[in-house]
Amino acid sequence: MSGWIAVAGLGPGDDALVTPEVQASLDQATDVIGYIPYVARVTPRDGLTLHPSDNRVELDRATHALRLAAEGRRVVVVSSGDPGVFAMASALFEALEAGPRDWLTLDIRILPGITAMLAAAARLGAPLGHDFCAINLSDNLKPWALIEQRLRLAAQAGFAMGFYNPRSTSRPHQFARALEILREECGGDRLISFARDVTKPGEVLRTVTLAEATAEMADMRTMVILGNADTRRVGRFVYTPRRAE
Amino acid sequence: MSGWIAVAGLGPGDDALVTPEVQASLDQATDVIGYIPYVARVTPRDGLTLHPSDNRVELDRATHALRLAAEGRRVVVVSSGDPGVFAMASALFEALEAGPRDWLTLDIRILPGITAMLAAAARLGAPLGHDFCAINLSDNLKPWALIEQRLRLAAQAGFAMGFYNPRSTSRPHQFARALEILREECGGDRLISFARDVTKPGEVLRTVTLAEATAEMADMRTMVILGNADTRRVGRFVYTPRRAE
Numbered sequence: 317m318s319g320w321i322a323v324a325g326l327g328p329g330d331d332a333l334v335t336p337e338v339q340a341s342l343d344q345a346t347d348v349i350g351y352i353p354y355v356a357r358v359t360p361r362d363g364l365t366l367h368p369s370d371n372r373v374e375l376d377r378a379t380h381a382l383r384l385a386a387e388g389r390r391v392v393v394v395s396s397g398d399p400g401v402f403a404m405a406s407a408l409f410e411a412l413e414a415g416p417r418d419w420l421t422l423d424i425r426i427l428p429g430i431t432a433m434l435a436a437a438a439r440l441g442a443p444l445g446h447d448f449c450a451i452n453l454s455d456n457l458k459p460w461a462l463i464e465q466r467l468r469l470a471a472q473a474g475f476a477m478g479f480y481n482p483r484s485t486s487r488p489h490q491f492a493r494a495l496e497i498l499r500e501e502c503g504g505d506r507l508i509s510f511a512r513d514v515t516k517p518g519e520v521l522r523t524v525t526l527a528e529a530t531a532e533m534a535d536m537r538t539m540v541i542l543g544n545a546d547t548r549r550v551g552r553f554v555y556t557p558r559r560a561e
Numbered sequence: 562m563s564g565w566i567a568v569a570g571l572g573p574g575d576d577a578l579v580t581p582e583v584q585a586s587l588d589q590a591t592d593v594i595g596y597i598p599y600v601a602r603v604t605p606r607d608g609l610t611l612h613p614s615d616n617r618v619e620l621d622r623a624t625h626a627l628r629l630a631a632e633g634r635r636v637v638v639v640s641s642g643d644p645g646v647f648a649m650a651s652a653l654f655e656a657l658e659a660g661p662r663d664w665l666t667l668d669i670r671i672l673p674g675i676t677a678m679l680a681a682a683a684r685l686g687a688p689l690g691h692d693f694c695a696i697n698l699s700d701n702l703k704p705w706a707l708i709e710q711r712l713r714l715a716a717q718a719g720f721a722m723g724f725y726n727p728r729s730t731s732r733p734h735q736f737a738r739a740l741e742i743l744r745e746e747c748g749g750d751r752l753i754s755f756a757r758d759v760t761k762p763g764e765v766l767r768t769v770t771l772a773e774a775t776a777e778m779a780d781m782r783t784m785v786i787l788g789n790a791d792t793r794r795v796g797r798f799v800y801t802p803r804r805a806e
Contacts, residue, residue, distance in 0.1 A: 327580075333580050334580070334581070335577060335675065337575070398679050400679060400683055400690060401689060406802060409690075410800075410802055412795050413793075420795070424798070428675045428680050428682075430674075434643050434646065434676065435673050437671075438672065441671065442653075445647075445650060446703075447695060449692065449693065449694035449695070449718075449720060458691075458804065458805040462805060462806075465718070470694070470718055473711045550654050550657050553669070555654035556651060559702040559703065560707060561703070
């Protein structure tokens with residue numbers, strides 16, 4: 317009965333970006349839990365039970381993981397990117413808070429990974445080289461009005477921005493509205509980058525101005541990065557200088 | 562003459578957080594350039610020249626790396642954390658922009674790493690589980706007034722916040738002022754975490770309320786993470802729920 321849970325970040329896709337810490341946890345696990353495509357990235361072996369589950373069942377998945385660990389299993393909950401950034405770590409603590417008190421003594425570790433924003437930034441150059449923010453553009457878990465207000469304040473603060481979940485088929489119009497707000501606040505010359513399937517086969521990188529940007533340039537597999545007022549191109553790269561006035 | 566430059570993130574300190582991609586670049590390098598303590602993390606070997614340099618010479622270091630690559634060397638510029646987050650990637654592109662045009666054809670890659678903010682968040686729980694921002698509190702490269710304004714807007718936007726370089730001996734009073742501003746904007750009950758030497762021997766994690774926080778809790782080896790209005794404790798962890806109203 318020495319169960320544990322590791323909530324592990326698999327990075328954006330390329331196995332060369334999986335940390336040795338995460339790989340070691342997978343090598344020791346008895347159970348791997350996660351969204352179907354992330355569990356599919358784990359090599360099956362004897363003694364390892366894979367528990368793939370559908371999207372949007374994060375709390376059920378977290379509760380399942382805690383129950384298995386309480387039974388003495390060694391459980392890895394896999395996230396893409398970093399588990400603490402719009403991924404499974406918060407869901408695990410929500411389930412922990414709602415669960416029986418003795419779960420609080422479980423051995424729980426969060427194992428960081430390369431989040432999509434930083435992987436995309438690296439492929440583009442250094443667009444997040446000054447202060448920046450990360451905003452999840454999905455309104456599944458917050459009101460759209462809050463997102464609009466946050467975009468305006470972030471622009472006024474001069475942040476470069478990384479946008480997760482910019483656009484899905486169930487809410488096709490919101491990203492167009494986000495671009496409209498950003499054009500109002502930042503002007504049309506600001507650089508914006510679309511990084512699709514970062515570090516995966518078929519990766520596409522595209523940088524345009526806000527004036528040129530259209531909602532169709534993004535989907536749920538796209539990380540969007542908006543520069544700050546100083547962000548510029550040098551050769552094939554996009555970067556934000558360290559200095560600001 | 563097939564030189565290249567990789568700007569590589571060594572992560573926060575633990576070698577188990579160095580990605581295989583970064584390790585492979587170090588294995589192929591002829592030259593490693595960087596700030597003294599980061600170069601000291603690279604294992605010496607025959608055929609590898611180490612170029613440790615002092616702090617605050619980022620542009621010289623970047624120019625040196627570009628020159629060596631132009632001569633056909635295989636150069637890794639090492640950063641701690643992620644090279645794109647308050648580290649060497651932007652400095653490299655600044656040097657590239659200022660240099661001769663033929664440098665633009667050099668093979669340059671940025672290799673992401675685990676940045677201190679995300680390593681600290683993982684050790685604490687999931688304090689960045691909702692939208693968040695990263696602010697460098699050093700005024701070496703921007704006016705302090707801009708930092709104050711950014712803190713206020715970030716608080717009004719409801720971001721959790723990660724603070725890099727919170728406090729140094731050359732500017733001991735600014736972090737106290739930052740805490741004052743945050744108390745004004747967020748109230749005294751907001752949780753703030755101090756993570757010193759994250760993933761290194763001697764790591765210290767401490768979470769208090771803003772009312773209890775003092776400037777002495779941070780130094781240059783401390784990553785500071787401020788929660789948002791919903792950030793809470795569960796057992797020994799600090800986390801921010803995914804949902805916001």
